[in-house]
Amino acid sequence: MTKDDTPARHYASPPCLAHEIDPGYFDPLAVDPQQASDVARWRRATRARLLTARAELSTQTRQTAARAIADHLDRLLTDRFTTLDGLTISAWWPIKAELDLRFWLAGLAARGARAALPIVATRAAPLIFRLWTPETRMERGFWNIPVPAEGPTVVPDITLSPVVGWDAAGYRLGYGGGYFDRTLAALAPRPLAIGVGLCAARIATVFPQPHDIAMQVIVTETGPHFPKESP
DSSP, X not given: OBSOOSOOOOOOOOOOSSTTSOGGGSOTTOOOHHXXXXXXXXXXXXXXXXXXXXHTSOHHHHHHHHHHHHHHHHHHHHHXXXXXXXXXXXXXXXXXXXXXXXXXXXXXXXXXXXXXXXXXXXXXXXXXXXXXXXXXXXXXXXXXXXXXXXXXXXXXXXXXXXXXXXXXXXXXXXXXXXXXXXXXXHOSSOOEEEEEOOGGGBXXXXXXXXXXXXOSEXXXXXXXXXXXXXX
């Protein structure tokens, strides 16, 4: 149960042909093949740059950021929900120097919540979720990422997603597979979607396309960042 049942507003930034063009110039639904190609090429280059910068950070720096983010998540969820009891919260198994929040997930049971991890059950389809604890038997899944080996699927009330990059409108730059957007579009009711990443990964715009779904909040080591409406 939430303290405020008012539906969250989702703001959208219009997409753009290329990063040097004013993103406010284009109609967000008027996407042509050349535009999509330009945006995809820009995203690949930006993703590579941000992943390199993150990988160059020390393990200690990433651990310090993860602890700060865990504290911010605790405050955010306490403000949003009367209790975490009975809620299912999904996150991720860290790869590619991602922030490791497994210590935070492991502590959810003591607060009455259930932790879950995403699984690619079918290529190019929405993710499924299975419950996870530190004792869960794991197996190698898609991209060789460890996933729960067994158990029923669950639907998360809250989804945490790692961001490679993010913008002020709440859009995330991921790894390019589209799995998280596809999953959010398929879930009903839609869970509270929280992006998690580093403050330094903020960029001017992700140049969102019609299929992109904004996060309701981005949480970094500096605190929560709520989407701002485009001018």
